[in-house]
Amino acid sequence: MANVPPLAGVREAAPTYASGEAQVSNARWQLGSLTPEQAQRIQAFVDKYGVEVSVVGSRARGTARPLSDFDYVIGGNAKVRASATYYLPKGVRTETSPGYDLINANKDPLRTNEAYITFRPGQAPEVGTGGAK
Amino acid sequence: MKRVEIEMFSESVNCPVVRMPERMYPGVVLQGDSLAILRGMAEEVIELCQAGDRENLAAAAEMLREKLAGYVSAYEQAMEEHGLELPYSKRK
Numbered sequence: 001m002a003n004v005p006p007l008a009g010v011r012e013a014a015p016t017y018a019s020g021e022a023q024v025s026n027a028r029w030q031l032g033s034l035t036p037e038q039a040q041r042i043q044a045f046v047d048k049y050g051v052e053v054s055v056v057g058s059r060a061r062g063t064a065r066p067l068s069d070f071d072y073v074i075g076g077n078a079k080v081r082a083s084a085t086y087y088l089p090k091g092v093r094t095e096t097s098p099g100y101d102l103i104n105a106n107k108d109p110l111r112t113n114e115a116y117i118t119f120r121p122g123q124a125p126e127v128g129t130g131g132a133k
Numbered sequence: 134m135k136r137v138e139i140e141m142f143s144e145s146v147n148c149p150v151v152r153m154p155e156r157m158y159p160g161v162v163l164q165g166d167s168l169a170i171l172r173g174m175a176e177e178v179i180e181l182c183q184a185g186d187r188e189n190l191a192a193a194a195e196m197l198r199e200k201l202a203g204y205v206s207a208y209e210q211a212m213e214e215h216g217l218e219l220p221y222s223k224r225k
Contacts, residue, residue: 077189078177078196079192097147101167103166104173107170107174107176
């Protein structure tokens with residue numbers, strides 16, 4: 001993805017696709033440190049449960065290392081978030097870390113002054129750099 | 134701000150285990166955002182209790198337990214690696 005244009009921290013203008021999953025497949029911009037498969041898995045979860053999921057932290061900044069966790073801000077009820085712990089991509093699970101962090105968006109809303117990638121049902125992912133370096 | 138020397142028993146990024154000066158036992162350093170997440174999880178458990186939403190309550194309580202268990206596990210692992218006694222009885 002070397003020829004990916006820089007992101008300006010604004011919502012990408014997205015053409016209409018039949019489903020969010022198709023949109024992810026056709027996304028030409030880089031989604032942080034997410035692989036296309038990981039992005040598709042997140043979009044599939046979002047489409048299935050009808051909730052908004054944002055990837056934040058190093059995976060959104062594009063600075064993730066192989067052992068980095070996945071940090072998510074996710075809405076919905078507790079059961080949906082519990083399902084997310086099984087369904088969404090995770091980092092390496094160790095004895096002391098499950099490889100992910102889930103932030104309840106109902107309690108701690110997404111901070112748009114930091115990098116994020118937001119997935120919504122049937123929509124293209126929204127990428128924000130938050131002005132972070 | 135005061136600069137002090139502390140002992141570090143684990144360099145885990147998420148929750149390093151350190152001993153502060155004059156403390157007998159080490160503790161875990163939680164980042165502010167992690168602390169706020171825990172508070173939010175506990176608040177949700179209370180709200181679900183008050184609402185009588187047992188299904189979601191079970192899920193919320195389990196997520197909170199898992200989160201706390203991760204920190205306890207990190208603490209116990211670091212203590213064991215350094216041959217230190219726990220300040221509590223370890224559960225089986």
